[in-house]
Amino acid sequence: MNFSPSSDRYSQMKYKRCGRSGISLPVLSLGLWHNFGGVDDFNTARALVLEAFDSGIIHFDLANNYGPPPGSAEITFGKILNSDLQTYRDELIISTKAGYLMWPGPYGEWGSRKYLLASLDQSLARMGLEYVDIFYSHRYDPQTPLEETMGALNSAVKSGKALYAGISNYPPEETTRAAEILHDMACPCLIHQVKYSLLQPEAGKGLDKVLSRLGIGCIAFSPLGQGILTSRYLDGIPKSSRAGKAHGFLREEEINQTVMSKVRLLNDLATKGEMSLAELSLNWVRSHKFITSVLVGVSSVDQLRTNLKLIGLEPFSQSQMDNINSIMK
């Protein structure tokens, strides 16, 4: 294995400041939720990570439970880091999360200090890392005092096992409280990871203002609606697709006629604008000012290259956005 990245990899990407923090993130980031598990092909996974890095995508997003089986995406990523990217560790922003079910018993999920800190240690061991750049509370836990969950993020940062704290899937009110608690511990909340796409535009309402006011960055996950907002399902459900695979999280019934009739109209609009539907969908997310980075998943290098064309696009104008939004109503 002999990886030698191109010397101009940083000239191809755009970077945006993450809230009121010291770091910038690539406008496009890569997530390892699907296609990097123990069930997936290692050589494809490696090719995807290295192609991304070579294109200036220096942010890789993981979680304890990504696989399947849970934990295996971190193992795969650790192997790639070890074989190809060790020299470049200081160029990377690597995130992981804890919140969903990881091991049996009462301490294997949600937001307790016990779970979060044990999970972070496990994630570091799987990836062979001394620290991650961002450690997230993966979901708001209504049963655990927010002070305890945020206290665990603060401990992760103060111990040096994480450089920044983040939250994901928190409603606006809990986001404000979480940020205040972290602020009081001198551990700013760097980023919020939110599901945001043309299929789920609601997340922007309410959170955009809260995040801007608090100086927190925002990274949008599933910006392609797990593939629905691309050409992937225009002619049915391919066996190799996320909806076609037994372990994929996309259910066949989500690809229904109501959704697909809108997707076809979006596709016509994209064709008129001489771009792919994937580019249009990604640029719609990116065009919102509160978005720092768009977090995609890919199953092939071709998909990644298509998505990278986002970087050459200007954000959509208000009239272009209105036009797109009118299709989704």
Ligand SMILES: NC(=O)c1ccc[n+]([C@@H]2O[C@H](COP(=O)([O-])OP(=O)(O)OC[C@H]3O[C@@H](n4cnc5c(N)ncnc54)[C@H](OP(=O)(O)O)[C@@H]3O)[C@@H](O)[C@H]2O)c1
């Ligand atoms: N915080 C959270 O709770 C949470 C939840 C979910 C995800 N995430 C993060 O967000 C990341 C992205 O989520 P996601 O994978 O659902 O994002 P997505 O970008 O909406 O969907 C990715 C899927 O879309 C298809 N695709 C991508 N580019 C394509 C292209 N150019 N043409 C045709 N199809 C294309 C591929 O499907 P096929 O596999 O069918 O080819 C790919 O696997 C995850 O990896 C994870 O890091 C976070």
